[in-house]
Each structure stands twice: as structure tokens, then as C-alpha cells.
Amino acid sequence: MSKLYPVNPSFAAASRLRRDDYTRLYAESVSDPEGFWGRIGQRLDWIKPPTKIKDVSFDPKDLHIRWYEDGELNVSANCLDRQLEKRGDKVAIIFEGDDPKDSRRITYRELHAEVCKFANTLKHLGVVKGDRVAIYLPMIPEAAVAMLACARLGAIHSVVFGGFSPDSLAGRIVDSQAKVVITADEGRRAGKHIPLKVNVDAALERPGTNSVETVIVVRHTGGAVHMQSPRDRYWHTLMEGQSADCAPTPVEAEHPLFVLYTSGSTGKPKGVQHSTGGYLVFISYTHEQVFDLREDDIYWCTADVGWVTGHSYVVYGPLCNGATTVMFEGVPNYPDHSRFWQVIDKHQVSIFYTAPTAIRALMREGEAPVKKCSRASLRLLGSVGEPINPEAWEWYYRVVGEERCPIVDTWWQTETGGIMISPLPGAIATKPGSATLPFFGVKPAIVDAEGTVQEGVAEGNLLITDSWPGQVRTIYGDHQRFIETYFSAYPGNYFSGDGARRDEDGYYWITGRVDDVINVSGHRLGTAEVESALVAHPKVAEAAVVGCPHEIKGQGIYAYVTLVAGETGSDGLRKELIAWVRKEIGPIATPDYLQWAPGLPKTRSGKIMRRILRKIGENLPDQLGDITTLADPSVVKNLVDERLIK
Structure with a gap:
């Protein structure tokens, strides 16, 4: 507790x-969203007041989000x-x-x-x-x-x-x-x-x-x-x-x-x-x-x-x-x-x-x-x-x-x-x-990996089941990516990309990102962006980036780097690569840890198992789970032995 x-x-x-106001207004807002947001919308000065309050479909085949659409301001x-x-x-x-x-x-x-x-x-x-x-x-x-x-x-x-x-x-x-x-x-x-x-x-x-x-x-x-x-x-x-x-x-x-x-x-x-x-x-x-x-x-x-x-x-x-x-x-x-x-x-x-x-x-x-x-x-x-x-x-x-x-x-x-x-x-x-x-x-709703909605005390992925007026409308110039990013994992819902748990009082606790995005000092960074920056360096063959615990920033950036044949890792090269990422993306993306990786843990289909890299970066080598499905399970021992957080 x-x-x-x-x-x-x-x-x-x-x-x-007060509390009774919250209970009453929340109930109204979810039972009659059009009435509720129609009334709240009057807080603005409209040049032409709206008559259509909400027109929303979360169906991936006809995805559109419109609020106050005939109004002008x-x-x-x-x-x-x-x-x-x-x-x-x-x-x-x-x-x-x-x-x-x-x-x-x-x-x-x-x-x-x-x-x-x-x-x-x-x-x-x-x-x-x-x-x-x-x-x-x-x-x-x-x-x-x-x-x-x-x-x-x-x-x-x-x-x-x-x-x-x-x-x-x-x-x-x-x-x-x-x-x-x-x-x-x-x-x-x-x-x-x-x-x-x-x-x-x-x-x-x-x-x-x-x-x-x-x-x-x-x-x-x-x-x-x-x-x-x-x-x-x-x-x-x-x-x-x-x-x-x-x-x-x-x-x-x-x-x-x-x-x-x-x-x-x-x-x-x-x-x-x-x-x-x-x-x-x-x-x-x-x-x-x-x-x-x-x-x-x-x-x-x-x-x-x-x-x-x-x-x-x-x-x-x-x-x-x-x-x-x-x-x-x-x-x-x-x-x-x-x-x-x-x-x-x-x-x-x-x-x-x-x-x-x-x-x-x-x-x-x-x-x-x-x-x-x-x-x-x-x-x-x-x-x-x-x-x-x-x-x-x-x-x-x-x-x-x-x-x-x-x-x-x-x-x-x-x-x-x-x-x-x-x-x-x-x-x-x-x-x-x-x-x-x-x-x-x-x-909000919490779902398990299969998408089953969990009632009461639960932990899982955080969805929002209906629209709200401040919601993103699309990804600029790429509506298909918008649908795929937010509405395809759990059709009919907005997927936040965050995990959450709900306690016995119905309170929500956000547990962090569940996708390949890390949250550094409250700013989101895609691991793919940092990986692309590292791989753009002529001496880098491959890179994998995960979040790791950081006592100030919340999450730090932990990079695993495989060098091209003939190159060897050194402190000088490590500093050069860290400076390279700063130049490519900006100081916010500076790796906190950069570990040389002769090989990365991959499935037989070639997918990097980031779950394993995350556990190594969190200094939890005893929680790697099943590694028998890897193409070469032996790479894991080297990464665990050489890990930078112990």
C-alpha cells in the first residue's frame, strides 16, 4: 500500500x-461527451459557433477525428x-x-x-x-x-x-x-x-x-x-x-x-x-x-x-x-x-x-x-x-x-x-x-498483451478508448503511419505506447514506454534514431540502443556497438562516437554508456532481441529469460561479462 x-x-x-464536483462532471463527460464538450467549448470566443461537436471514428478503415468541425475561430x-x-x-x-x-x-x-x-x-x-x-x-x-x-x-x-x-x-x-x-x-x-x-x-x-x-x-x-x-x-x-x-x-x-x-x-x-x-x-x-x-x-x-x-x-x-x-x-x-x-x-x-x-x-x-x-x-x-x-x-x-x-x-x-x-x-x-x-x-483502459481489457487491479498497456478534443488528428503528410502507429495494435482504441498499472483505488501508475522509445529527462527519443546516427559512422557496422536506469534523467541511453571488421574499440573511439551522436541529433541524445559488442543477440530471423539488451543494461543478467531461440546464444555471455553497469 x-x-x-x-x-x-x-x-x-x-x-x-471538490471531490463531488469531480465525480459528477467526470460521469457526465463520459456518458454525454457531446453535451459536456459542447458546453465547455463555449469558453472560447468563436467567430462562427459550432453546431457539430463530435465526429470521430477509431476504425482503421475510416479513421477520422473531428471536434467542433463547423465552427470558426x-x-x-x-x-x-x-x-x-x-x-x-x-x-x-x-x-x-x-x-x-x-x-x-x-x-x-x-x-x-x-x-x-x-x-x-x-x-x-x-x-x-x-x-x-x-x-x-x-x-x-x-x-x-x-x-x-x-x-x-x-x-x-x-x-x-x-x-x-x-x-x-x-x-x-x-x-x-x-x-x-x-x-x-x-x-x-x-x-x-x-x-x-x-x-x-x-x-x-x-x-x-x-x-x-x-x-x-x-x-x-x-x-x-x-x-x-x-x-x-x-x-x-x-x-x-x-x-x-x-x-x-x-x-x-x-x-x-x-x-x-x-x-x-x-x-x-x-x-x-x-x-x-x-x-x-x-x-x-x-x-x-x-x-x-x-x-x-x-x-x-x-x-x-x-x-x-x-x-x-x-x-x-x-x-x-x-x-x-x-x-x-x-x-x-x-x-x-x-x-x-x-x-x-x-x-x-x-x-x-x-x-x-x-x-x-x-x-x-x-x-x-x-x-x-x-x-x-x-x-x-x-x-x-x-x-x-x-x-x-x-x-x-x-x-x-x-x-x-x-x-x-x-x-x-x-x-x-x-x-x-x-x-x-x-x-x-x-x-x-x-x-x-x-x-x-x-x-483509459488497461489491456494485456492479447488486447483483453483488464478490470480492477491490473497491469498492462495503456489505451484510451474514446476521443477527446485535444487529440492528435494525423501525422503530417502520412495518415497511414498515424493509423498504424496508434490504432492498429488495439483496433478501435488509441494506444499510448505506455504501460500502466491500476491499483485498488482505481489510481493509475505509469510504468514507462513499452515500445522502442526511451524517455530521457522527460523528452522522448526513438532508439532507432540513435542507432541510425551510430551506424552512419564509418567505423560502426551495427548498433542497438536501449534505455537504462539513470538516477537524474530517469532513463539513460545505453548503446551496444559492433565495429566494422578490422576496427577495435578504444576509449578514444568511444568518445568519438558519443560526440558523433551529439552532432547528428543533439546533446539530448548523448549516450551515457557505450559498450563494444562483438555480436548482438538476434533471433534466427535476424531481429535484435532488445529485451535481453535491456536486462543487461539494467544490470539484471539473471533475468534474461529464454535465450535458446537466439541464432547464437553465446554472444550473450560476452555482453554480460563486459557490461558497463555492475
């Missing part, structure tokens, strides 16, 4: 929802224009730079003017509704401005995390056929400069990237960069003289708002395509309810806009709700390990939403860096990106929140758009490590 933390009565007394107008009358002078974005001396506040009125000016800039460059725009920026306000300006015109943005390599960026530009790339001279991270413009230049030398007509460069650090005329233009010069008046373009509810690339279990990253209407309804509603939002909250989600959490819970959710959102360019341990708590005191943050990786890293430094700061403004804590281990949860609750701030441990994915399973802080008692109960309209 895990420990149960009851709802704090004083928090519940002032919260939006504009996301930028919902986030900005409708706030001007009552909240024009309220701070929309608090920017906190990498350097603690660098911060600024932007009101809704100021943000509206900047977005209109930049939308006019894009218009003058020929960007129209449906065009794709790639955004490769640091965590600076211009990133939010660029996203909202695209939304204002009905252009589809594709934000690429600033830590990705030129090759990763090029692949995303090729797939989306972006017309414009928006970048900065450099990014800043822990005092170091990240060469963003140099990376864009390198990406645009790759084949297939000639859809790009213009590169817009934000002068951020002032670092010297090569500007190629007429392609490259500075943001500030383009903005000069632009009107701060730009009418929002009405778009259909199902018009794509953005495409965000995420790792798949097979090589090429997939462009997750989100809608306009259903997405905005779902993320604004989850943001309001899960975080028990109040008018005077200062809300800080530490995610980068390059990930879905930054889209949904740094930019669109908070601004649609008229909240004050913090954008943080830095890292938790620069200039020192008190940085998060210093920022909370400086800006009087009341809601704090971060990743277990950051919590574990700060926990390692002890309580002193936390206790140096007051944190008295905090009232609610959140966790996102991966399952949080109970020890980290307890530390977060006790040390950071002083046992007075509830924790919302949220499970969701790039594909779900917004939060799916989470406590509601005034309604649901918490257990350290459990995401607890489904959000309104979310119908």
Missing part, C-alpha cells in the same frame, strides 16, 4: 472543484484580443533570462501589438493561411510572438527545440516544407552561447530544404553571424514601420494550428498535427482546472517551447485563460543550484510546473539551496514529462512545498495535446508516484 495524502481542506475550501484572438478590455494592462509574459539580471514584463496590450506587427511582417513575406513556418528559437518572448503571429494568419508553425542539431532541423524542414525559418543569432544556456544561426545555415545546405524562402534572425546575444542576402533578414529591421493592427484570420476548428515532431519507434520523427478548436478548448480547460487557476496567479512552467508542454502550458493554455506566464531561458543550476527558488521569490510565482529530472538533480544538492529562498508565494506544484519516483515526489512535497502545496503529477503526451490523467488539487487525494485519476472526458 502506498501512502495516501488527503486533499488539504483549506486548499479545497477555496478551489474550483482564431487562436491568437482568443489569447490576446479578448483579454484587452479587462486585462490589457495585466502582465501576460514575465521573461527571465539565462542571466539573472535579465528580465522583463510584457502586458497583454504590448504582446498584442508585437504579435500584430510580426503577423504583418510575415504577411509581407508572402506567408498565407496553410503555409508552414519553422521556429528555431531560444526561450525568449519572440518565440511566443512568432507562434501567435502564425496562428493569427492561419499559418502552421513547427517549433524545433533549440538543442537539436542541423540534421534534425533539416529533417523537420524537409518534411513540413517550411517557407520561412525564424531563428536567433545565438541562444544562451548556463552562460554559454548556442550557435542557432550557424545551425540553420548548415541545415539549409542539406538536400530538400529549398522550400525555405526567408530566414528571420532575432538579434539576441549580438553575436556576429553570416547573413546571406536576400534570404536572411533581421527581425528588428523587418518590424520597423509595421502596423500594430492586423485582423485575425478566421480558420475552421479542424485547421492545423501546429505540427510538432516527436520521436517514433521507427527512425524518422513524426509530425504530430494538432487542430485549432478542439486543441484550444482542451488545453485551456485542463490548464484552468488542473492548476486551479486564479486571476492573480503567477504561473511558471519550466518547459521549453520546443516541446509540447511549452506549446500547451507555457503559451496557449495560460494566455487563452488570461494568466501571467513565466518564460525562462536558463537552467536549474545556473548560476547556482538555488536558481529555480530565486526566480520563484523574484517574481512571486504561485504555481510551479517542472520535470522529475530537474527535481532529482536538485534533490541531489540537498535542502540548503532550497531553504536559502522563501518560496512563500507558492501554492501549487506540478510534475510533467515522465513518471516521478516516490522519493522525488516526497522531497518536492516536503522540502520545496513545505507540505502545504498539493502536487499535480500529470500524465500526457505530445499526441494528447494536454493533460489526460492527473489529480485535481482540491478534489483528489494523492499518492507519491501516481498520476491518480483521468481528466474529464478521458476513458
Whole structure:
């Protein structure tokens, strides 16, 4: 039995929802989804209100997901224009730079003017509704401005995390056929400069990237960069003289708002395509309810806009709700390990939403860096990106929140758009490590390997049996891959790719990925991507990559490498290969362990048995199971003897 933390009565007394509200609304949301989401949909300003709420089929032969399909709206107008009358002078974005001396506040009125000016800039460059725009920026306000300006015109943005390599960026530009790339001279991270413009230049030398007509460069650090005329233009010069008046373009509810690339279990990253209407309804509603939002909250989600959490819970959710959102360019341990708590005191943050990786890293430094700061403004804590281990949860609750701030441990994915399973802080008692109960309209199920639905206490694969408005609509340009990835394993259901268990109270515990995807610091990486990068090196014949336990990142990357004939493994070559993967994909994909493998365990049909490699990487050589089906069982002994984690 895990420990149960009851709802704090004083928090519940002032919260939006109590337990009986949750029970009643959840029952309504699953028994009458059209009535429920039709009513919740009224939280947006519609240019043409919808009359058709839900039209969904999970049948692989006729797979379509449509919510509010005959409605028309504009996301930028919902986030900005409708706030001007009552909240024009309220701070929309608090920017906190990498350097603690660098911060600024932007009101809704100021943000509206900047977005209109930049939308006019894009218009003058020929960007129209449906065009794709790639955004490769640091965590600076211009990133939010660029996203909202695209939304204002009905252009589809594709934000690429600033830590990705030129090759990763090029692949995303090729797939989306972006017309414009928006970048900065450099990014800043822990005092170091990240060469963003140099990376864009390198990406645009790759084949297939000639859809790009213009590169817009934000002068951020002032670092010297090569500007190629007429392609490259500075943001500030383009903005000069632009009107701060730009009418929002009405778009259909199902018009794509953005495409965000995420790792798949097979090589090429997939462009997750989100809608306009259903997405905005779902993320604004989850943001309001899960975080028990109040008018005077200062809300800080530490995610980068390059990930879905930054889209949904740094930019669109908070601004649609008229909240004050913090954008943080830095890292938790620069200039020192008190940085998060210093920022909370400086800006009087009341809601704090971060990743277990950051919590574990700060926990390692002890309580002193936390206790140096007051944190008295905090009232609610959140966790996102991966399952949080109970020890980290307890530390977060006790040390950071002083046992007075509830924790919302949220499970969701790039594909779900917004939060799916989470406590509601005034309604649901918490257990350290459990995401607890489904959000309104979310119908989870646990199945065994054969696809049989398990009732009561169970463990298996996590499915969602019916649609919700924030659901991914397709994989950009590849609807067949969409069907095969999410709807073919268990027809009639959405397969999350995660495993879960349900306890005696009906609470859900996410156990991690069940496919060939690893979760490093809350960011998904396909093992196939890392393997492809390794095999691209001339000295590597074959590679297999698995996740392994990592006390800070949750999962680390463990690579087994077979060299081409005539090459021998050395420390120098190991370092070279690790640096090679960093260059090919980005620092996020840096292998933690790289073991030389004279041979890999394969079935007679040639399939690598990753199950065996996972157990070796987890230092569980006595749990390898049956290896008699391998083509050459003797390779296993060498791998076990030479393993790097003992």
C-alpha cells in the first residue's frame, strides 16, 4: 500500500472543484461527451459557433477525428484580443533570462501589438493561411510572438527545440516544407552561447530544404553571424514601420494550428498535427482546472517551447485563460543550484510546473539551496514529462512545498495535446508516484498483451478508448503511419505506447514506454534514431540502443556497438562516437554508456532481441529469460561479462 495524502481542506475550501464536483462532471463527460464538450467549448470566443461537436471514428478503415468541425475561430484572438478590455494592462509574459539580471514584463496590450506587427511582417513575406513556418528559437518572448503571429494568419508553425542539431532541423524542414525559418543569432544556456544561426545555415545546405524562402534572425546575444542576402533578414529591421493592427484570420476548428515532431519507434520523427478548436478548448480547460487557476496567479512552467508542454502550458493554455506566464531561458543550476527558488521569490510565482529530472538533480544538492529562498508565494506544484519516483515526489512535497502545496503529477503526451490523467488539487487525494485519476472526458483502459481489457487491479498497456478534443488528428503528410502507429495494435482504441498499472483505488501508475522509445529527462527519443546516427559512422557496422536506469534523467541511453571488421574499440573511439551522436541529433541524445559488442543477440530471423539488451543494461543478467531461440546464444555471455553497469 502506498501512502495516501488527503486533499488539504483549506486548499479545497477555496478551489474550483471538490471531490463531488469531480465525480459528477467526470460521469457526465463520459456518458454525454457531446453535451459536456459542447458546453465547455463555449469558453472560447468563436467567430462562427459550432453546431457539430463530435465526429470521430477509431476504425482503421475510416479513421477520422473531428471536434467542433463547423465552427470558426482564431487562436491568437482568443489569447490576446479578448483579454484587452479587462486585462490589457495585466502582465501576460514575465521573461527571465539565462542571466539573472535579465528580465522583463510584457502586458497583454504590448504582446498584442508585437504579435500584430510580426503577423504583418510575415504577411509581407508572402506567408498565407496553410503555409508552414519553422521556429528555431531560444526561450525568449519572440518565440511566443512568432507562434501567435502564425496562428493569427492561419499559418502552421513547427517549433524545433533549440538543442537539436542541423540534421534534425533539416529533417523537420524537409518534411513540413517550411517557407520561412525564424531563428536567433545565438541562444544562451548556463552562460554559454548556442550557435542557432550557424545551425540553420548548415541545415539549409542539406538536400530538400529549398522550400525555405526567408530566414528571420532575432538579434539576441549580438553575436556576429553570416547573413546571406536576400534570404536572411533581421527581425528588428523587418518590424520597423509595421502596423500594430492586423485582423485575425478566421480558420475552421479542424485547421492545423501546429505540427510538432516527436520521436517514433521507427527512425524518422513524426509530425504530430494538432487542430485549432478542439486543441484550444482542451488545453485551456485542463490548464484552468488542473492548476486551479486564479486571476492573480503567477504561473511558471519550466518547459521549453520546443516541446509540447511549452506549446500547451507555457503559451496557449495560460494566455487563452488570461494568466501571467513565466518564460525562462536558463537552467536549474545556473548560476547556482538555488536558481529555480530565486526566480520563484523574484517574481512571486504561485504555481510551479517542472520535470522529475530537474527535481532529482536538485534533490541531489540537498535542502540548503532550497531553504536559502522563501518560496512563500507558492501554492501549487506540478510534475510533467515522465513518471516521478516516490522519493522525488516526497522531497518536492516536503522540502520545496513545505507540505502545504498539493502536487499535480500529470500524465500526457505530445499526441494528447494536454493533460489526460492527473489529480485535481482540491478534489483528489494523492499518492507519491501516481498520476491518480483521468481528466474529464478521458476513458483509459488497461489491456494485456492479447488486447483483453483488464478490470480492477491490473497491469498492462495503456489505451484510451474514446476521443477527446485535444487529440492528435494525423501525422503530417502520412495518415497511414498515424493509423498504424496508434490504432492498429488495439483496433478501435488509441494506444499510448505506455504501460500502466491500476491499483485498488482505481489510481493509475505509469510504468514507462513499452515500445522502442526511451524517455530521457522527460523528452522522448526513438532508439532507432540513435542507432541510425551510430551506424552512419564509418567505423560502426551495427548498433542497438536501449534505455537504462539513470538516477537524474530517469532513463539513460545505453548503446551496444559492433565495429566494422578490422576496427577495435578504444576509449578514444568511444568518445568519438558519443560526440558523433551529439552532432547528428543533439546533446539530448548523448549516450551515457557505450559498450563494444562483438555480436548482438538476434533471433534466427535476424531481429535484435532488445529485451535481453535491456536486462543487461539494467544490470539484471539473471533475468534474461529464454535465450535458446537466439541464432547464437553465446554472444550473450560476452555482453554480460563486459557490461558497463555492475
